[in-house]
Amino acid sequence: MVFEHEIPEGSKLYFAATAKTKRLIETKASELLSEAGFEEISTPLFSYHQHQSVCDQRELIRVNDSENHPISLRADSTIDVVRIVNKRLGGNTEHKKWFYVQPVYRYPAEEQYQIGVEIIGEPNLSVALEQSTRILKALGVSALLQISNINIPRLLSEMLNIDLDDFRHVNIEKFLSLKIDWLTRLVYMQHAHEIDSVVEIVPEAIKGELIKIKELCDGLEHPNLVIAPLYYAKMLYYDELFFRVIEKNEMYAMGGRYKSDDTVSVGFAIYTDALIDALHSTK
Numbered sequence: 528m529v530f531e532h533e534i535p536e537g538s539k540l541y542f543a544a545t546a547k548t549k550r551l552i553e554t555k556a557s558e559l560l561s562e563a564g565f566e567e568i569s570t571p572l573f574s575y576h577q578h579q580s581v582c583d584q585r586e587l588i589r590v591n592d593s594e595n596h597p598i599s600l601r602a603d604s605t606i607d608v609v610r611i612v613n614k615r616l617g618g619n620t621e622h623k624k625w626f627y628v629q630p631v632y633r634y635p636a637e638e639q640y641q642i643g644v645e646i647i648g649e650p651n652l653s654v655a656l657e658q659s660t661r662i663l664k665a666l667g668v669s670a671l672l673q674i675s676n677i678n679i680p681r682l683l684s685e686m687l688n689i690d691l692d693d694f695r696h697v698n699i700e701k702f703l704s705l706k707i708d709w710l711t712r713l714v715y716m717q718h719a720h721e722i723d724s725v726v727e728i729v730p731e732a733i734k735g736e737l738i739k740i741k742e743l744c745d746g747l748e749h750p751n752l753v754i755a756p757l758y759y760a761k762m763l764y765y766d767e768l769f770f771r772v773i774e775k776n777e778m779y780a781m782g783g784r785y786k787s788d789d790t791v792s793v794g795f796a797i798y799t800d801a802l803i804d805a806l807h808s809t810k
Contacts, residue, residue, distance in 0.1 A: 535636035556642045556662045565624040570607045573598045580606045586633045600632040609787040623647040640799035647792045652768045655793040659780045670774040672749045676736045680759040694759035713756045719744035777801045
Protein backbone atom coordinates (compact mmCIF):
# COMPACT_ATOMS: atom_id res chain seq x y z
CA MET A 528 0.00 0.00 0.00
CA VAL A 529 1.32 3.46 -0.92
CA PHE A 530 0.27 6.24 1.42
CA GLU A 531 -0.65 9.68 0.09
CA HIS A 532 2.36 11.33 1.72
CA GLU A 533 4.95 8.81 0.48
CA ILE A 534 7.58 9.57 -2.14
CA PRO A 535 9.62 6.93 -4.04
CA GLU A 536 12.73 5.67 -2.26
CA GLY A 537 15.79 7.46 -3.63
CA SER A 538 13.95 10.62 -4.65
CA LYS A 539 14.57 13.95 -2.90
CA LEU A 540 12.38 16.26 -0.86
CA TYR A 541 13.70 19.60 0.41
CA PHE A 542 11.70 22.15 2.36
CA ALA A 543 12.24 25.04 4.77
CA ALA A 544 15.89 25.13 5.98
CA THR A 545 17.23 22.45 3.63
CA ALA A 546 15.52 24.02 0.61
CA LYS A 547 17.09 27.34 1.57
CA THR A 548 20.53 25.69 1.85
CA LYS A 549 20.08 24.04 -1.54
CA ARG A 550 19.28 27.39 -3.12
CA LEU A 551 22.27 29.02 -1.36
CA ILE A 552 24.67 26.36 -2.70
CA GLU A 553 23.34 26.66 -6.24
CA THR A 554 23.31 30.46 -6.18
CA LYS A 555 26.84 30.78 -4.79
CA ALA A 556 28.23 28.30 -7.33
CA SER A 557 26.42 30.05 -10.20
CA GLU A 558 27.76 33.45 -9.13
CA LEU A 559 31.35 32.25 -8.82
CA LEU A 560 31.29 30.41 -12.13
CA SER A 561 29.71 33.35 -13.95
CA GLU A 562 32.42 35.62 -12.53
CA ALA A 563 35.01 33.18 -13.90
CA GLY A 564 33.59 33.46 -17.41
CA PHE A 565 31.35 30.38 -17.53
CA GLU A 566 27.99 30.35 -19.30
CA GLU A 567 25.05 28.31 -18.04
CA ILE A 568 23.40 25.51 -20.00
CA SER A 569 20.37 23.40 -19.14
CA THR A 570 20.16 20.13 -21.06
CA PRO A 571 16.97 18.16 -21.82
CA LEU A 572 15.63 15.75 -19.23
CA PHE A 573 15.48 13.04 -21.92
CA SER A 574 18.45 11.90 -24.00
CA TYR A 575 19.30 9.53 -26.84
CA HIS A 576 22.93 9.15 -25.78
CA GLN A 577 23.00 8.16 -22.08
CA HIS A 578 24.39 4.71 -22.94
CA GLN A 579 27.65 6.53 -23.73
CA SER A 580 27.86 7.93 -20.20
CA VAL A 581 26.74 5.16 -17.83
CA CYS A 582 28.66 1.91 -17.38
CA ASP A 583 25.76 -0.18 -16.10
CA GLN A 584 22.92 0.12 -18.60
CA ARG A 585 20.52 -1.26 -15.99
CA GLU A 586 20.81 2.07 -14.17
CA LEU A 587 19.07 3.92 -17.00
CA ILE A 588 15.38 4.80 -16.75
CA ARG A 589 14.16 4.11 -20.26
CA VAL A 590 11.12 5.19 -22.25
CA ASN A 591 10.43 5.70 -25.99
CA ASP A 592 9.87 8.79 -28.09
CA SER A 593 6.92 9.37 -30.44
CA GLU A 594 8.64 7.32 -33.16
CA ASN A 595 9.46 4.52 -30.73
CA HIS A 596 13.19 5.33 -30.55
CA PRO A 597 14.65 4.42 -27.12
CA ILE A 598 15.45 7.40 -24.89
CA SER A 599 16.53 7.68 -21.25
CA LEU A 600 16.07 10.09 -18.42
CA ARG A 601 19.24 12.11 -17.92
CA ALA A 602 21.60 9.95 -15.83
CA ASP A 603 24.69 12.04 -16.54
CA SER A 604 25.20 15.48 -18.09
CA THR A 605 28.79 15.54 -19.36
CA ILE A 606 28.54 13.85 -22.75
CA ASP A 607 25.25 15.56 -23.58
CA VAL A 608 26.74 19.00 -22.82
CA VAL A 609 29.80 18.40 -25.01
CA ARG A 610 27.71 16.90 -27.82
CA ILE A 611 25.16 19.75 -27.76
CA VAL A 612 27.83 22.47 -27.71
CA ASN A 613 29.94 20.85 -30.45
CA LYS A 614 27.22 19.45 -32.68
CA ARG A 615 24.05 21.47 -32.12
CA LEU A 616 25.38 24.94 -31.28
CA GLY A 617 28.46 24.41 -33.46
CA GLY A 618 29.39 27.58 -35.30
CA ASN A 619 26.83 29.62 -33.35
CA THR A 620 29.16 29.84 -30.35
CA GLU A 621 32.87 29.77 -29.66
CA HIS A 622 32.31 29.59 -25.92
CA LYS A 623 33.96 26.57 -24.27
CA LYS A 624 33.30 27.10 -20.53
CA TRP A 625 29.90 25.84 -19.41
CA PHE A 626 28.12 24.98 -16.18
CA TYR A 627 24.77 23.45 -15.29
CA VAL A 628 22.65 23.11 -12.17
CA GLN A 629 20.34 20.14 -12.59
CA PRO A 630 19.52 16.68 -11.25
CA VAL A 631 20.31 13.30 -12.78
CA TYR A 632 18.29 10.11 -12.41
CA ARG A 633 19.12 6.42 -12.01
CA TYR A 634 16.88 3.35 -11.96
CA PRO A 635 14.55 2.76 -10.24
CA ALA A 636 13.94 6.22 -8.72
CA GLU A 637 17.29 7.65 -7.58
CA GLU A 638 17.49 11.42 -7.90
CA GLN A 639 20.75 13.33 -7.45
CA TYR A 640 21.19 17.09 -7.63
CA GLN A 641 24.51 18.38 -8.87
CA ILE A 642 26.40 21.40 -10.14
CA GLY A 643 28.51 20.49 -13.14
CA VAL A 644 31.26 22.20 -15.09
CA GLU A 645 32.72 21.35 -18.49
CA ILE A 646 35.69 23.15 -20.06
CA ILE A 647 35.65 21.93 -23.65
CA GLY A 648 39.02 21.65 -25.37
CA GLU A 649 40.98 22.22 -22.14
CA PRO A 650 43.44 19.37 -21.31
CA ASN A 651 44.74 20.81 -18.02
CA LEU A 652 42.81 19.38 -15.07
CA SER A 653 44.13 22.04 -12.68
CA VAL A 654 41.81 24.54 -14.40
CA ALA A 655 38.77 22.51 -13.32
CA LEU A 656 40.25 21.75 -9.91
CA GLU A 657 40.69 25.44 -9.21
CA GLN A 658 37.00 26.12 -9.82
CA SER A 659 35.73 23.19 -7.76
CA THR A 660 37.88 23.97 -4.71
CA ARG A 661 37.01 27.66 -5.02
CA ILE A 662 33.28 26.86 -4.77
CA LEU A 663 33.71 24.47 -1.84
CA LYS A 664 35.88 26.98 0.01
CA ALA A 665 33.26 29.72 -0.48
CA LEU A 666 30.68 27.37 1.05
CA GLY A 667 32.91 26.73 4.07
CA VAL A 668 33.48 23.07 3.19
CA SER A 669 36.89 21.58 3.96
CA ALA A 670 37.54 17.98 2.96
CA LEU A 671 40.17 15.59 1.63
CA LEU A 672 41.32 16.16 -1.95
CA GLN A 673 42.45 12.90 -3.58
CA ILE A 674 44.35 12.89 -6.88
CA SER A 675 44.50 9.77 -9.04
CA ASN A 676 45.22 8.71 -12.59
CA ILE A 677 42.74 6.16 -13.93
CA ASN A 678 45.19 5.18 -16.65
CA ILE A 679 47.53 3.59 -14.07
CA PRO A 680 45.21 0.75 -12.96
CA ARG A 681 44.20 0.20 -16.59
CA LEU A 682 47.83 -0.26 -17.62
CA LEU A 683 48.64 -2.43 -14.59
CA SER A 684 45.61 -4.60 -15.29
CA GLU A 685 47.05 -5.42 -18.71
CA MET A 686 50.68 -5.78 -17.56
CA LEU A 687 50.06 -7.93 -14.49
CA ASN A 688 46.82 -9.67 -15.49
CA ILE A 689 44.90 -8.14 -12.59
CA ASP A 690 41.15 -7.71 -12.92
CA LEU A 691 40.07 -4.06 -12.91
CA ASP A 692 37.51 -4.95 -10.24
CA ASP A 693 40.44 -5.60 -7.88
CA PHE A 694 41.42 -1.96 -8.28
CA ARG A 695 37.83 -0.75 -7.99
CA HIS A 696 37.36 -2.67 -4.74
CA VAL A 697 40.89 -1.84 -3.48
CA ASN A 698 42.00 -5.47 -3.16
CA ILE A 699 45.23 -4.71 -1.32
CA GLU A 700 45.87 -8.38 -0.49
CA LYS A 701 45.94 -9.23 -4.20
CA PHE A 702 48.46 -6.47 -4.96
CA LEU A 703 50.75 -7.34 -2.05
CA SER A 704 50.64 -11.06 -2.85
CA LEU A 705 52.48 -10.39 -6.15
CA LYS A 706 55.54 -9.32 -4.10
CA ILE A 707 56.57 -6.61 -6.56
CA ASP A 708 58.46 -3.89 -4.72
CA TRP A 709 57.32 -0.92 -6.80
CA LEU A 710 53.70 -2.12 -6.76
CA THR A 711 53.79 -2.44 -2.98
CA ARG A 712 55.12 1.10 -2.74
CA LEU A 713 52.29 2.34 -4.94
CA VAL A 714 49.78 0.64 -2.62
CA TYR A 715 51.01 2.67 0.35
CA MET A 716 51.81 5.91 -1.49
CA GLN A 717 49.91 8.96 -0.19
CA HIS A 718 51.96 12.04 -1.01
CA ALA A 719 53.20 13.46 -4.31
CA HIS A 720 56.82 13.81 -3.15
CA GLU A 721 56.98 10.01 -2.74
CA ILE A 722 56.71 9.64 -6.51
CA ASP A 723 60.32 10.81 -6.92
CA SER A 724 61.69 7.72 -5.21
CA VAL A 725 59.69 5.20 -7.22
CA VAL A 726 59.61 6.53 -10.81
CA GLU A 727 63.01 5.04 -11.58
CA ILE A 728 61.90 1.47 -10.84
CA VAL A 729 58.36 1.35 -12.26
CA PRO A 730 57.70 0.29 -15.88
CA GLU A 731 58.18 3.12 -18.36
CA ALA A 732 54.46 3.44 -19.17
CA ILE A 733 53.61 3.84 -15.48
CA LYS A 734 56.42 6.34 -14.96
CA GLY A 735 54.85 8.87 -17.31
CA GLU A 736 51.43 8.54 -15.66
CA LEU A 737 52.90 9.02 -12.17
CA ILE A 738 54.72 12.16 -13.30
CA LYS A 739 51.38 13.57 -14.49
CA ILE A 740 50.05 13.18 -10.93
CA LYS A 741 53.11 14.89 -9.46
CA GLU A 742 52.98 17.79 -11.91
CA LEU A 743 49.30 18.37 -11.11
CA CYS A 744 49.94 18.26 -7.35
CA ASP A 745 52.94 20.62 -7.60
CA GLY A 746 50.61 23.41 -8.71
CA LEU A 747 48.01 22.88 -6.00
CA GLU A 748 47.61 24.59 -2.67
CA HIS A 749 45.25 22.49 -0.58
CA PRO A 750 45.47 21.87 3.18
CA ASN A 751 44.47 18.21 2.91
CA LEU A 752 45.87 16.65 -0.26
CA VAL A 753 46.67 12.98 -0.88
CA ILE A 754 47.33 10.85 -3.94
CA ALA A 755 45.94 7.39 -4.70
CA PRO A 756 47.84 5.99 -7.72
CA LEU A 757 45.90 2.71 -7.77
CA TYR A 758 42.41 4.16 -7.36
CA TYR A 759 40.06 3.16 -10.17
CA ALA A 760 36.67 4.69 -10.93
CA LYS A 761 34.56 2.76 -13.38
CA MET A 762 33.67 5.56 -15.78
CA LEU A 763 32.99 5.50 -19.50
CA TYR A 764 34.67 8.81 -20.24
CA TYR A 765 37.18 9.89 -17.54
CA ASP A 766 40.40 8.42 -18.91
CA GLU A 767 43.40 9.90 -17.12
CA LEU A 768 43.94 12.41 -14.28
CA PHE A 769 41.04 12.31 -11.85
CA PHE A 770 40.13 13.86 -8.51
CA ARG A 771 37.66 13.37 -5.67
CA VAL A 772 36.82 15.63 -2.75
CA ILE A 773 35.69 13.35 0.06
CA GLU A 774 34.89 13.41 3.78
CA LYS A 775 34.60 9.97 5.40
CA ASN A 776 32.09 8.14 3.19
CA GLU A 777 30.66 11.23 1.51
CA MET A 778 31.81 12.54 -1.86
CA TYR A 779 31.38 16.28 -2.34
CA ALA A 780 32.96 16.60 -5.79
CA MET A 781 34.50 14.51 -8.52
CA GLY A 782 36.13 15.37 -11.81
CA GLY A 783 38.72 14.53 -14.39
CA ARG A 784 40.00 14.63 -17.92
CA TYR A 785 38.00 12.96 -20.69
CA LYS A 786 37.67 12.69 -24.45
CA SER A 787 34.43 13.00 -26.42
CA ASP A 788 34.36 12.91 -30.23
CA ASP A 789 38.16 13.39 -30.26
CA THR A 790 37.87 16.55 -28.14
CA VAL A 791 39.90 16.45 -24.91
CA SER A 792 38.20 18.33 -22.09
CA VAL A 793 38.09 18.56 -18.30
CA GLY A 794 35.15 18.87 -15.96
CA PHE A 795 33.70 18.10 -12.57
CA ALA A 796 30.48 17.68 -10.63
CA ILE A 797 29.70 18.99 -7.16
CA TYR A 798 27.14 16.84 -5.36
CA THR A 799 24.55 19.20 -3.91
CA ASP A 800 22.73 16.61 -1.79
CA ALA A 801 25.91 15.61 0.07
CA LEU A 802 26.78 19.27 0.66
CA ILE A 803 23.33 20.00 2.08
CA ASP A 804 23.76 17.15 4.58
CA ALA A 805 27.28 18.34 5.46
CA LEU A 806 26.28 21.96 6.01
CA HIS A 807 23.31 21.00 8.18
CA SER A 808 25.29 18.49 10.24
CA THR A 809 27.62 21.29 11.37
CA LYS A 810 24.80 23.49 12.65
